Amino acid sequence: MSSFMTVDHPGLLSLVVDKERLGFQNIGISAGGPADHYSCHWANKLVGNDDILPCIEVVGDGAQFTFSDDCTIAITGGTSEIRLNHAIHPSWQNFQIKSGDRLQIQNSALGIRHYIAVCGGLTVEPIFGSATAVTRDGLGGQRGDGSAVSVSEKLAYKCKQFPWALHAPKQAIIQAHKSLCIDLVMGYQFDKFKPSGRQQFFSNNYTLTPNSSRMAARFAGSPILSPSDPILSEGIAKGALQIPPDGLPIVMLADRQTVGGYPKLGSVTSHASDLLAQACAGSEVQFNPIDFQLAHNKLNLKHVATQRLYSECEANRRKAEYLS
Amino acid sequence: MGAFEWCVASENSIILYARQGSLAQRNEQIRLINEILLEKNELWLIDTVLAYDSLLVQIDPLQIDFFALKQAVDLLLDNTKISAHARSFPKSSETAPGQIKILPVWYRAPVNNDLARVAKHHSISVDEVIARHTAEVYQVYCCGFAPGFAYMGETDLSIAMPRLNTPRKKVPKGAVAIADRQTAIYPNESPGGWNILGLCPYELFDRDSSPPTRLNVGDKVKFEEIDQKQYQMLLAKGGT
Numbered sequence: 001m002s003s004f005m006t007v008d009h010p011g012l013l014s015l016v017v018d019k020e021r022l023g024f025q026n027i028g029i030s031a032g033g034p035a036d037h038y039s040c041h042w043a044n045k046l047v048g049n050d051d052i053l054p055c056i057e058v059v060g061d062g063a064q065f066t067f068s069d070d071c072t073i074a075i076t077g078g079t080s081e082i083r084l085n086h087a088i089h090p091s092w093q094n095f096q097i098k099s100g101d102r103l104q105i106q107n108s109a110l111g112i113r114h115y116i117a118v119c120g121g122l123t124v125e126p127i128f129g130s131a132t133a134v135t136r137d138g139l140g141g142q143r144g145d146g147s148a149v150s151v152s153e154k155l156a157y158k159c160k161q162f163p164w165a166l167h168a169p170k171q172a173i174i175q176a177h178k179s180l181c182i183d184l185v186m187g188y189q190f191d192k193f194k195p196s197g198r199q200q201f202f203s204n205n206y207t208l209t210p211n212s213s214r215m216a217a218r219f220a221g222s223p224i225l226s227p228s229d230p231i232l233s234e235g236i237a238k239g240a241l242q243i244p245p246d247g248l249p250i251v252m253l254a255d256r257q258t259v260g261g262y263p264k265l266g267s268v269t270s271h272a273s274d275l276l277a278q279a280c281a282g283s284e285v286q287f288n289p290i291d292f293q294l295a296h297n298k299l300n301l302k303h304v305a306t307q308r309l310y311s312e313c314e315a316n317r318r319k320a321e322y323l324s
Numbered sequence: 325m326g327a328f329e330w331c332v333a334s335e336n337s338i339i340l341y342a343r344q345g346s347l348a349q350r351n352e353q354i355r356l357i358n359e360i361l362l363e364k365n366e367l368w369l370i371d372t373v374l375a376y377d378s379l380l381v382q383i384d385p386l387q388i389d390f391f392a393l394k395q396a397v398d399l400l401l402d403n404t405k406i407s408a409h410a411r412s413f414p415k416s417s418e419t420a421p422g423q424i425k426i427l428p429v430w431y432r433a434p435v436n437n438d439l440a441r442v443a444k445h446h447s448i449s450v451d452e453v454i455a456r457h458t459a460e461v462y463q464v465y466c467c468g469f470a471p472g473f474a475y476m477g478e479t480d481l482s483i484a485m486p487r488l489n490t491p492r493k494k495v496p497k498g499a500v501a502i503a504d505r506q507t508a509i510y511p512n513e514s515p516g517g518w519n520i521l522g523l524c525p526y527e528l529f530d531r532d533s534s535p536p537t538r539l540n541v542g543d544k545v546k547f548e549e550i551d552q553k554q555y556q557m558l559l560a561k562g563g564t
Contacts, residue, residue, distance in 0.1 A: 022371045022382075026358075027537045028468045031371075127531060137471050138512065139531070187332035188339065233466060233475065235373030235380025237334035259375050259468030267334030293390050295335040303386060 002123065003069035004154040011105060012060025014149040015214075016122060016141045017115075019052045021130035025258045031238065032132040032140065033254050035214050035277035036113050037270065038306070039077040039174060043117035045310060046074035046094045048162035053121025054131040056149065058114045063105040065116070067097045072119040072162040075103075078111025078174070078278050093167035110176040111278030120160035134255050136215065164317050172309040174274075179284040182272040184241060185295045188264035192227040193243075200224050201265065202287055206249060210281040215255040217276045219285065223247025226263050233259045239267035241287075249287075251276060269295055271302055327353070328401045336370070337382045338397065347477065350377035351465050355542060357404050366396070374541060375466040376475070424461055424544045427509070429500045430555035431457075431522035436492060438519035442485055442502070454549060456480045457521060462507060464543040472511035472529030474539035479505045491517035498523045500547065507547075509539075525558035 007014065017040065020033035034040035034057055044052050058077075067073075074094040075082050082091050083104040089095070091114070097103075105114050124131035124142055133141030133148070140146055142155060149155065190198070206219035226243040236242075240252045242262035251268055252260075253276065268276070268287075279285075290298075326343065333339040340357060342350035358374050361381065368387035373380040383393060431454045432439060443450045462476035469475075479502055487503045492515065495501070499510045501518035510516060511528035528538045539545065550558070 025371055025373045026467060026541070027535070028471045028473050139471070185332060185335050187334060232376040232378070233468065234339060234375045234378040235333075235337075237337040237339075237380060237382065239334050257469055258373050259466060264333075266332070267337075269335050292332045292335070296385055296389060299335055299385050 002156045003067075003071065003159040004156045005065045005067050005118070007149050007151055007153045007155065008064035008066055008102070009062055010149050010151060011058045011063030014056055014058045014063055015133045015135075016054055016124050016131055016149065016155070017052075017057045017133065018054045018124070018126070018131040018140070020254075021128050021132055021134070021140070024128045025235070028258055029128055029139065030134050030137050030255055030258060032130065032134040032137075032214075034115065034132075035254050036077060036111070036115070036174075036274045038274045039111075039113070039278075040115045040117075042092065042168055042172065043074045043076040043115035044121075045313070046076070046092070046166045046168065047072050047117050047119040048164075048166075049117060049119065049121060053117070054124040054126075055115055055117040055122060056155070058105055058116065059112055061105065061107050063114075065103045067099065067101050067103070069099050069159045070161060071097045071157055071159060073097055073103070074117050074166070075105070075114055076117075076168070077114035078108040078176075079105050079114040080109040081106040092173050094162065094165060096161065110174060112280050113278055118157045119162040120158035123156040123158060136255060136257075165320065166313055166317050169309050169312045169316070172306075172313070174278060177275070177279070177283070180272075180275055180279060180286070182275065182285055182287050183269045183290050183295065183298065184272075184287045185239075185266045185269060185292060186289050187266035187292070188240070189227060189231065190265050192229065192263060193265060194225055194227075197224040197226075198265070198289075201249075202289055204286075206285045206287075208276070208279050208281055208283045208285060212276075212281065213255070214253060214277075215257075216253055217251040217279075219249050219251075221248060231261055231263060233261040236260050236264075237267045239269065239273045241265050241268060253277060269298065271298070328357075328404070330397055330401075333380055336385045337380055338393065340379045340381065340397070340401070342377045347376060347465070348463055351463070351541075353404065354379050357400065360400060360404060368393070368396075373468070375468065424546050425539070427500075427524050427526060427545060427547050428550040428554065428558060429458075429522040429524050429547050430550055430552055431500075433523040433552070433555070435496050435499070435523065436520055437522070438485075438501075439521055442483060442519055442521070445485060446482055448482070453483055453521070456483045457502070457507070458547045458549055460546070462545045464539050464541050464545060467537060467539070467541055470511055470514060472537045472539070473508060474528070474537070474541075474543075474545075475506050475508055476539075476545055477506045479507050481505065485519045487517040488519065491515055495520065496523065498525060498528075500524050523555060525555050527562070 495516035
């Protein structure tokens with residue numbers, strides 16, 4: 001009999017996520033993957049998983065799970081507090097779980113998505129190289145058909161323990177922002193937009209709307225003029241910012257379709273995609289144009305900073321071990 | 325203008341465009357570049373997305389910087405010009421050159437059918453719409469939108485149709501549809517804005533098959549009219 005976590009309540013939406021499903025975009029299969037890659041990677045790191053392994057992405061409040069056997073878990077993402085049995089703990093650290101323990105995700109002050117990782121990962125059959133659930137494609141997840149996690153479903157895990165206590169350094173924890181400055185890498189049809197339209201776009205404030213999802217972030221605000229020449233459908237990168245005929249931006253996220261024919265000003269950075277995935281409806285967004293080289297510099301610096309935080313987390317653990 | 329252009333798409337991708345020749349030629353050039361890239365399998369290559377006349381190339385920005393990437397792409401495009409004539413196509417698909425995949429269609433199927441509207445739009449009869457849709461040999465230019473969805477072109481100008489003003493919330497599985505000068509089959513029930521002409525009984529995506537898609541870029545395809553009885557028979561056979 002394997003170990004499993006029983007879903008007592010899935011919150012607003014709980015999905016199995018895994019690393020991106022790559023190599024099949026050419027036959028129309030979406031990449032998927034965690035909406036907030038950064039937080040998801042941290043959750044895995046805190047339970048000793050080197051890379052992203054199948055774990056749970058939870059949206060909203062009230063998700064509740066019961067564990068059948070001992071294991072090590074970590075919760076990251078937007079949530080500020082979690083309830084383990086009846087005690088309240090901060091998130092962004094790992095916990096040793098005992099058989100029968102009950103986990104509840106509390107109100108989220110920092111963002112809308114939370115990640116629950118288990119040491120060794122959830123035992124979910126990969127399909128096309130990943131277990132990540134993409135509902136629109138009908139692929140991945142516990143049942144293999146892209147469906148969300150539902151009440152009383154049992155999610156199997158290896159009964160593995162990571163014996164050391166780890167917590168993310170304070171600087172690693174994502175912050176809540178009601179107003180965001182989003183870096184946009186200029187590209188695609190950027191030059192086809194009228195200069196006045198581009199200027200207007202970068203000086204406007206946009207409001208994130210409630211019909212945003214894992215597929216795309218949608219915005220309200222003052223529309224800009226989209227180029228009228230039709231373009232042939234082409235590959236959509238993660239973060240691609242489309243301007244459909246109504247003139248309002250749509251940022252394509254993890255579960256985006258592989259190709260599309262709307263003109264694009266470029267793409268927001270991966271860091272920005274993570275921020276948008278955590279932002280709640282009503283957040284104010286301003287876009288900041290950057291070029292490919294600057295984007296690379298920022299990405300490299302961010303990568304180095306994250307690696308340093310991982311090391312710090314490890315070093316703290318060793319120090320604590322030594323002192324005990 | 326050169327045969328190829330490329331530009332930045334995102335922090336970790338660039339997009340290449342073929343700019344010379346007919347759509348079929350441009351598509352062939354793009355497929356060639358895709359094959360060369362996949363064959364080379366450089367450490368920095370993550371994935372590609374092939375479309376009509378473009379190729380989105382996703383890279384690992386921790387493995388290559390802008391300048392090295394620019395050099396690699398320029399070299400690739402130079403090589404492509406040279407080897408374009410030396411290669412034969414298609415390779416990525418199962419169809420041997422000259423072989424045509426036949427897809428049966430039950431036109432006039434009573435499902436939100438737009439045949440009459442298309443006929444009226446062009447002041448021709450419904451029979452004429454069907455005749456023109458079945459007359460052409462189409463090429464698969466791109467797979468996307470959903471797993472197994474193949475964009476085929478180009479339809480006769482005399483049946484070209486704009487997309488619906490308001491997309492339908494539900495297009496039935498197997499719906500054969502047209503938009504502009506493209507035609508496609510919806511592999512599964514989904515929302516959609518194309519004009520529906522009929523139903524195809526075939527499964528277009530089977531996760532357990534290899535390849536999992538019935539139609540692949542470069543394939544040549546022709547539609548053939550069947551009646552309700554034939555449709556139901558083929559459907560009962562499991563759409564194979």
